[in-house]
Amino acid sequence: MSESAFQSVDVAVIGAGSVGIAVAYYLATEEGVGSVALIDPLDPMSLTSAQSGENYRNWWPHPVMTAFTDHSITLMEDLDQRSGGRLNMTRGGYALVTRRRNPQDLIADLYRGYAQSDAPIRIHDHISSRYAPPCRAPWQDAPGGVDVLLDAAIIRKAFPSYAQDVATVLHIRRAGSISAQQMGQLMLERLRAQGGRLIRARVQAIARDARYRLDLEGPHGHSTLAADRVVNAAGPYLQDVGRMLGVDLPVSSVFQQKIAFEDREAAIPRDMPFTIDLDGQALYWEDEDRALLASDPATRHLTEPMPGGIHCRPDGARDGKWIKLGWAYNQTASDPHAPDPIDAQFPDTVLRGASRLHRGLMAYIGRLPRGVHHYGGYYTMTEENWPLIGPLDGQGAFVAGALSGYGSMGACAAGALCARWVTGRPLPDFAAPLSLARRTDGALMAELTRAAKGSL
Structure with missing residues (x-):
C-alpha cells in the first residue's frame, strides 16, 4: 500500500477509523468500485476507534436507529461467521437497570423502538416467569428480543451482584461485545485483496473542477490525488474536511473517558451483561472532600446531582479478570486538535458512581489496582445524536460520521449505507433520516432534539 503507487482513484475515503475502513471495504467488496483509497496520517483505528467500548446493541428508542443497528449487527455476524469467529462476538446482552418500579415510559420506549421489528418483548412480573439468564454463549445460541424483569426475586436470582434496591431490569438480548480492532483488521x-490502498497522509486542501483534487502531506512530502468521489469519514475532524468541501457540518466533539483494570476482588461476575445504570445520583464524599471539591469550579459538579448512564462490563475472556467502567457525563465540547482533556479525577469519580449498583466495587475506592488503564476519546455528534451518512454537495462528496459512542456497533451499517449512496444503488428505508436531508424535516428534528438528552 504505497502512496506513490498511484495518483488517481475512483473514490477517496478520508479517515481510517472503523467507519472509514467500513466505507472503503463495502465499496470495494460489495459495490464493485475498482479503485478505492483510504487516507489517514495515523495508523488505522488508532484514534477514537482505539478507545472503543467494543459493545453493540440493536435497541434504540426510535425505530430508525433500531433498524440501522439491527442491520449493522447482521453484517457483523456475517463477517464473524465467514472469518471463523475473528470478531470474537459475544451475546450477553445489555442490561438497563433502574430503581423505579414498573417504569412505563421505558417500557413504552421499548415498544416504540421495536415497532418495525419482529423482536419479542417478554414481561416477567412474577417468579414463575420463564427467563433465560444471561450467558456468554456463542451468539448463535442466544435469545433475541428483550426481557423486562419486574419481579424482585427474578432480579436477585439472575443478577445477585446488583444492589438490592434495583426494581427493574431491561435485558436487551441482541447485544454484546466484539473485537473492533479485529473487525477493522479483517x-x-x-x-x-480487492486492490484498495492506504495512503499515509494528511489532507491539506480539496478543490474541484472535472474531478476532486486532494492536496496531501505525507512522510515523503507533498502529493496530489485525483478522485471522482470523496467520502468524509474523518471522525472528530469531520468539520475540518467538511469545510474543505464547502460544507459546514452540524457536529461537535465531546471527550468521554473510561477506565479498565484487573478485578482482583471478583466484584463483577464474568457472565454479567454490559450493564447501564439509568438512574442519576449524588456521589458520596466525606465532608472535607466535598468542601474541597465544591470550592473549585472545575470539580464543583461532582458534588451536585449527576446524570445516569454509568456502564460496567467484564472485559476479555470469560476466564479473565479485567473489567471496564465508563460514564459519559461530560457535556462540554472540546477542540480535537488540542491535547486530550484527560481528567485525573475521573477514575475515582466513575468508581464511586458505579459502586452504587455494583457494591463490590467499593473495595477499590481509594485503592485502584496498579496498572489501571485510564483513557478517552472524542464522541463526535449531532445535536440529536444521530449519525450523518449520505451526500454532501450533490457533486460526488459524501459523509459518514457522527456515530457518537456507537461507532463500533454502527460501522458496518454506516459503511454499507454510505457505499450505496456513493454508487447510486437502492437504499434502505432508514437511509434518508440518517442523512443531512433530515435537517429539513421540522417535525422529525423537533422530536429528536427533545429526546437527545435521554439517549443512551
Whole structure:
C-alpha cells in the first residue's frame, strides 16, 4: 500500500477509523468500485476507534436507529461467521437497570423502538416467569428480543451482584461485545485483496473542477490525488474536511473517558451483561472532600446531582479478570486538535458512581489496582445524536460520521449505507433520516432534539 503507487482513484475515503475502513471495504467488496483509497496520517483505528467500548446493541428508542443497528449487527455476524469467529462476538446482552418500579415510559420506549421489528418483548412480573439468564454463549445460541424483569426475586436470582434496591431490569438480548480492532483488521485485509490502498497522509486542501483534487502531506512530502468521489469519514475532524468541501457540518466533539483494570476482588461476575445504570445520583464524599471539591469550579459538579448512564462490563475472556467502567457525563465540547482533556479525577469519580449498583466495587475506592488503564476519546455528534451518512454537495462528496459512542456497533451499517449512496444503488428505508436531508424535516428534528438528552 504505497502512496506513490498511484495518483488517481475512483473514490477517496478520508479517515481510517472503523467507519472509514467500513466505507472503503463495502465499496470495494460489495459495490464493485475498482479503485478505492483510504487516507489517514495515523495508523488505522488508532484514534477514537482505539478507545472503543467494543459493545453493540440493536435497541434504540426510535425505530430508525433500531433498524440501522439491527442491520449493522447482521453484517457483523456475517463477517464473524465467514472469518471463523475473528470478531470474537459475544451475546450477553445489555442490561438497563433502574430503581423505579414498573417504569412505563421505558417500557413504552421499548415498544416504540421495536415497532418495525419482529423482536419479542417478554414481561416477567412474577417468579414463575420463564427467563433465560444471561450467558456468554456463542451468539448463535442466544435469545433475541428483550426481557423486562419486574419481579424482585427474578432480579436477585439472575443478577445477585446488583444492589438490592434495583426494581427493574431491561435485558436487551441482541447485544454484546466484539473485537473492533479485529473487525477493522479483517476489513483492511479484504480491502487490500480487492486492490484498495492506504495512503499515509494528511489532507491539506480539496478543490474541484472535472474531478476532486486532494492536496496531501505525507512522510515523503507533498502529493496530489485525483478522485471522482470523496467520502468524509474523518471522525472528530469531520468539520475540518467538511469545510474543505464547502460544507459546514452540524457536529461537535465531546471527550468521554473510561477506565479498565484487573478485578482482583471478583466484584463483577464474568457472565454479567454490559450493564447501564439509568438512574442519576449524588456521589458520596466525606465532608472535607466535598468542601474541597465544591470550592473549585472545575470539580464543583461532582458534588451536585449527576446524570445516569454509568456502564460496567467484564472485559476479555470469560476466564479473565479485567473489567471496564465508563460514564459519559461530560457535556462540554472540546477542540480535537488540542491535547486530550484527560481528567485525573475521573477514575475515582466513575468508581464511586458505579459502586452504587455494583457494591463490590467499593473495595477499590481509594485503592485502584496498579496498572489501571485510564483513557478517552472524542464522541463526535449531532445535536440529536444521530449519525450523518449520505451526500454532501450533490457533486460526488459524501459523509459518514457522527456515530457518537456507537461507532463500533454502527460501522458496518454506516459503511454499507454510505457505499450505496456513493454508487447510486437502492437504499434502505432508514437511509434518508440518517442523512443531512433530515435537517429539513421540522417535525422529525423537533422530536429528536427533545429526546437527545435521554439517549443512551
